[in-house]
Amino acid sequence: MANVISLDSILGVGELKAAAEAPPAAASGCASSSCGSSDGPADMAPEVWEKVKNHPCYSEEAHHYFARMHVAVAPACNIQCNYCNRKYDCSNESRPGVVSEKLTPDQALRKIMAVAKEIPQLSVIGIAGPGDSLAAGGRNTFKTFEMLAKKAPDLKLCLSTNGLALPDHVDTIANYNIDHVTITINMVDPEVGQHIYPWIFHDHKRWTGLDAAKILHERQMLGLEMLTSRGILVKVNSVMIPGINDEHLMDVNKAVKSRGAFLHNIMPLISDPAHGTHFGLTGQRGPTAQELKVLQDQCEGGAKLMRHCRQCRADAVGLLGEDRGSEFTIDRIDAMGEVEYDQEAARTYREHVEGERAGRHAAKAAAQADVAGTVGTDVQPILIAVATKGGERINEHFGHAKEFQIYEVGPKGAKFVGHRRVDQYCEGGSGDEDALGGVLSAINDCTAVFVAKIGGCPSQNLKDAGIEPVDRFAFEYIEESALTYFKDYAERLGQGAINAREGQDAVIRTGAFTALRA
Amino acid sequence: MAYKIKASDCTACGACEAECPNNAISFKKGAYAINADLCTECKGQFSSPQCASVCPADCCVPA
Numbered sequence: 001m002a003n004v005i006s007l008d009s010i011l012g013v014g015e016l017k018a019a020a021e022a023p024p025a026a027a028s029g030c031a032s033s034s035c036g037s038s039d040g041p042a043d044m045a046p047e048v049w050e051k052v053k054n055h056p057c058y059s060e061e062a063h064h065y066f067a068r069m070h071v072a073v074a075p076a077c078n079i080q081c082n083y084c085n086r087k088y089d090c091s092n093e094s095r096p097g098v099v100s101e102k103l104t105p106d107q108a109l110r111k112i113m114a115v116a117k118e119i120p121q122l123s124v125i126g127i128a129g130p131g132d133s134l135a136a137g138g139r140n141t142f143k144t145f146e147m148l149a150k151k152a153p154d155l156k157l158c159l160s161t162n163g164l165a166l167p168d169h170v171d172t173i174a175n176y177n178i179d180h181v182t183i184t185i186n187m188v189d190p191e192v193g194q195h196i197y198p199w200i201f202h203d204h205k206r207w208t209g210l211d212a213a214k215i216l217h218e219r220q221m222l223g224l225e226m227l228t229s230r231g232i233l234v235k236v237n238s239v240m241i242p243g244i245n246d247e248h249l250m251d252v253n254k255a256v257k258s259r260g261a262f263l264h265n266i267m268p269l270i271s272d273p274a275h276g277t278h279f280g281l282t283g284q285r286g287p288t289a290q291e292l293k294v295l296q297d298q299c300e301g302g303a304k305l306m307r308h309c310r311q312c313r314a315d316a317v318g319l320l321g322e323d324r325g326s327e328f329t330i331d332r333i334d335a336m337g338e339v340e341y342d343q344e345a346a347r348t349y350r351e352h353v354e355g356e357r358a359g360r361h362a363a364k365a366a367a368q369a370d371v372a373g374t375v376g377t378d379v380q381p382i383l384i385a386v387a388t389k390g391g392e393r394i395n396e397h398f399g400h401a402k403e404f405q406i407y408e409v410g411p412k413g414a415k416f417v418g419h420r421r422v423d424q425y426c427e428g429g430s431g432d433e434d435a436l437g438g439v440l441s442a443i444n445d446c447t448a449v450f451v452a453k454i455g456g457c458p459s460q461n462l463k464d465a466g467i468e469p470v471d472r473f474a475f476e477y478i479e480e481s482a483l484t485y486f487k488d489y490a491e492r493l494g495q496g497a498i499n500a501r502e503g504q505d506a507v508i509r510t511g512a513f514t515a516l517r518a
Numbered sequence: 519m520a521y522k523i524k525a526s527d528c529t530a531c532g533a534c535e536a537e538c539p540n541n542a543i544s545f546k547k548g549a550y551a552i553n554a555d556l557c558t559e560c561k562g563q564f565s566s567p568q569c570a571s572v573c574p575a576d577c578c579v580p581a
């Protein structure tokens with residue numbers, strides 16, 4: 001049971017094997033996972049927990065309840081990455097660094113106030129680009145934060161950077177009380193780095209090849225150490241590029257953990273010739289879902305992994321996985337005039353969430369105890385795809401799902417391991433065969449798919465493909481339902497009524513996340 | 519001598535504006551442009567024209 005307890009923790013995924021330096025939670029005599037549910041994970045310092053618990057990007061649980069918003073005030077960059085093309089801007093894209101609207105700090109502030117008014121879940125404001133938040137002296141970035149700190153001091157601030165300019169700005173970051181920084185680190189060896197970064201601009205000069213990668217690497221490590229030594233939380237993002245840095249990312253994981261990064265987020269390369277990026281044009285492929293999962297599994301036990309990152313675009317608005325950015329255009333915000341910030345609404349919402357969380361912990365504890373008591377440890381874990389709108393419940397219609405959350409459930413418990421984007425199968429009521437094929441290939445490694453509702457026809461197609469559609473847990477908590485399902489699955493397996501589904505892989509959707517909210 | 523910006527390739531990122539040692543670059547009428555009177559090609563200041571070195575679109579070129 002020792003492992004199962006840590007599942008309860010907010011950052012779930014990473015803790016499972018991070019037990020090496022964690023105090024043995026079970027030995028303390030508390031075997032209930034509802035115990036200390038709002039105190040945070042056993043292996044996380046309370047001050048870290050306080051900082052991350054309502055942060056949708058850093059906390060696996062919070063991403064179900066809270067919203068973040070990126071404002072695109074930083075278009076300039078100081079390096080070139082082979083997976084990025086800043087020469088044009090595509091409004092259909094939804095990956096980091098891609099943005100359809102550039103804002104001045106004043107516009108950004110008004111946009112944030114307008115969004116906060118309509119989305120009380122808003123708890124985090126980030127600046128991630130579309131270039132680098134610290135390039136060009138970081139002027140727009142810090143201007144925006146300065147205004148925000150005055151107007152809405154309870155919003156969390158964070159920024160993302162490639163790290164090149166980071167050492168120059170650590171003091172400013174500490175002054176503005178920015179407690180979360182994300183650094184994109186794709187290598188810790190210039191030999192690898194030279195295949196990812198054609199050039200950098202540093203110290204008034206353009207550097208290329210090995211020199212460029214070496215400088216970037218040294219600055220990244222220095223910046224990381226400077227931040228963590230000042231108690232500022234650092235998350236590291238890495239882009240997994242098969243054949244270039246895939247295995248190397250295990251070294252990256254070790255290097256960043258030893259320097260104090262508290263989360264490591266491995267994202268798949270998104271590559272398509274239509275994006276006009278270097279990798280898109282050379283035909284460099286991204287990883288498959290199983291390749292990504294295998295690497296993430298291998299890195300567990302290093303810096304905690306974050307599997308729920310949606311690779312949102314730099315102007316993303318909303319709960320992770322949904323993008324409401326297009327509802328808040330500059331024109332619309334200008335038309336709204338002056339908007340006041342309502343701290344009260346935000347607080348009421350946060351209280352409501354505390355209640356929801358407690359309910360969820362209790363439900364999961366009961367289901368976990370049940371599985372542990374009945375299912376043998378020799379049953380292989382399975383993957384389940386879940387259609388959800390958030391709130392940690394199975395509450396989306398199969399045909400309306402824009403993404404599926406993937407849970408791994410086995411005798412040791414259930415954990416969130418990732419998400420898969422899909423085109424909506426059902427748009428305006430009529431199912432579309434191509435989209436269904438896309439959904440099937442995106443969740444092909446799953447044994448079952450949990451939905452709130454599903455039509456007869458897609459239901460049959462799923463069965464034919466060997467994936468069981470399950471709607472009997474509609475509107476229930478996801479992990480509790482997954483555990484209940486797994487118990488039943490293990491029984492059927494034992495009776496020989498079904499066979500295990502093994503050796504399947506799934507496709508990571510490479511195109512744009514074009515699904516807009518209806 | 520001076521540099522200029524090829525407007526057709528410019529992404530309006532503003533990286534060049536921040537690097538120019540002579541404040542020769544500004545955003546006017548929806549585009550970045552170099553004031554040829556202020557541009558020194560960075561001679562005597564840096565080993566290469568700063569705008570051209572930082573520009574992601576390689577569109578800062580000799581006029």
Ligand code: SF4
Pocket residue numbers: 056057068096308309310311312313316320
């Ligand atoms: S890109 Fe990743 S880190 Fe950034 S907001 Fe989206 S989920 Fe969070």
Ligand code: SF4
Pocket residue numbers: 520521537538539540541542543552556557558559560567568569570578
């Ligand atoms: S060449 Fe130098 S002085 Fe001229 S515009 Fe570019 S950065 Fe400014």
Ligand code: SF4
Pocket residue numbers: 523527528529530531532533534535550569572573574575576577578
């Ligand atoms: S750096 Fe290049 S792309 Fe960016 S604004 Fe200047 S000229 Fe345009």
